[in-house]
Amino acid sequence: MIDISHVNKWYSPAFQVLKDCTTSVAKGEVVVVCGPSGSGKSTLIKCVNALEPFQEGEIKVDGIRVNDPKTNLPKLRARVGMVFQHFELFPHLKIIDNLCLAQEKVLGRGHEEAAAKAMKLLERVGLNDHAQKFPAQLSGGQQQRVAIARALAMDPIAMLFDEPTSALDPEMISEVLDVMVDLAREGMTMMVVTHEMGFARKVAHRVIFMDRGEIVEDADKEDFFGKPRSERAQKFLSKILSH
Numbered sequence: 634m635i636d637i638s639h640v641n642k643w644y645s646p647a648f649q650v651l652k653d654c655t656t657s658v659a660k661g662e663v664v665v666v667c668g669p670s671g672s673g674k675s676t677l678i679k680c681v682n683a684l685e686p687f688q689e690g691e692i693k694v695d696g697i698r699v700n701d702p703k704t705n706l707p708k709l710r711a712r713v714g715m716v717f718q719h720f721e722l723f724p725h726l727k728i729i730d731n732l733c734l735a736q737e738k739v740l741g742r743g744h745e746e747a748a749a750k751a752m753k754l755l756e757r758v759g760l761n762d763h764a765q766k767f768p769a770q771l772s773g774g775q776q777q778r779v780a781i782a783r784a785l786a787m788d789p790i791a792m793l794f795d796e797p798t799s800a801l802d803p804e805m806i807s808e809v810l811d812v813m814v815d816l817a818r819e820g821m822t823m824m825v826v827t828h829e830m831g832f833a834r835k836v837a838h839r840v841i842f843m844d845r846g847e848i849v850e851d852a853d854k855e856d857f858f859g860k861p862r863s864e865r866a867q868k869f870l871s872k873i874l875s876h
């Protein structure tokens with residue numbers, strides 16, 4: 634579903650942020666991406682839905698080349714859901730309207746169809762009572778669940794998550810992770826930047842470890858948690874697991 638092949642990216646001539654990154658995510662697969670701060674995790678997943686350009690290599694999503702000038706990027710982005718650390722809901726729109734906007738503008742759905750879909754998804758993330766509220770009236774965890782529902786409303790073929798729980802209070806983390814675990818178990822193709830190793834152990838098929846722009850480790854979950862091959866990954870894992 635997602636094919637990343639020999640991707641090199643520079644933010645400036647002196648700073649190469651991604652170094653020969655190659656990996657893939659099969660349909661229905663859940664891949665967790667971890668690694669130290671600044672290692673290029675966010676940059677890599679932003680390249681997947683063309684939020685960041687890259688100079689060399691190739692990324693294909695469902696067979697479509699992301700870095701082909703002919704590719705319809707709004708259409709591609711509509712098919713690859715993205716959830717960030719900060720929920721980025723539209724503050725001036727009610728929750729229900731946050732969920733309807735792109736369905737209507739990008740997919741051309743009528744308002745009734747969009748609203749029905751929105752309500753179904755709000756129910757799924759446990760928030761159907763909040764449809765008429767504004768984002769600021771919800772907790773961080775609730776807002777993040779709205780952001781997930783909003784992405785799902787576009788019927789994505791894959792979902793990208795960039796540290797979706799790292800801005801949340803501890804008691805809200807699990808309510809967001811629960812939604813993500815359900816999604817994974819339903820067979821959604823997912824690429825998830827997270828340091829929630831409990832989530833990784835529960836539902837990931839593979840774990841990618843990045844350091845200084847390189848994919849240092851790309852391993853089955855069992856192998857990664859059993860014992861990562863590289864010393865860098867071993868060190869990283871022992872640090873985050875000791876917290």
Ligand SMILES: Nc1ncnc2c1ncn2[C@@H]1O[C@H](COP(=O)(O)OP(=O)(O)OP(=O)(O)O)[C@@H](O)[C@H]1O
Pocket residue numbers: 644650668669670671672673674675676677
């Ligand atoms: N727009 C940009 N222009 C220049 N440098 C950038 C830009 N965005 C990120 N960087 C740099 O690129 C490197 C990788 O950043 P990135 O955000 O991908 O790391 P990350 O692994 O997601 O880190 P974190 O865990 O802190 O989120 C960092 O050194 C960062 O400072």
Ligand SMILES: [Mg+2]
Pocket residue numbers: 674675676795
């Ligand atoms: Mg990041």
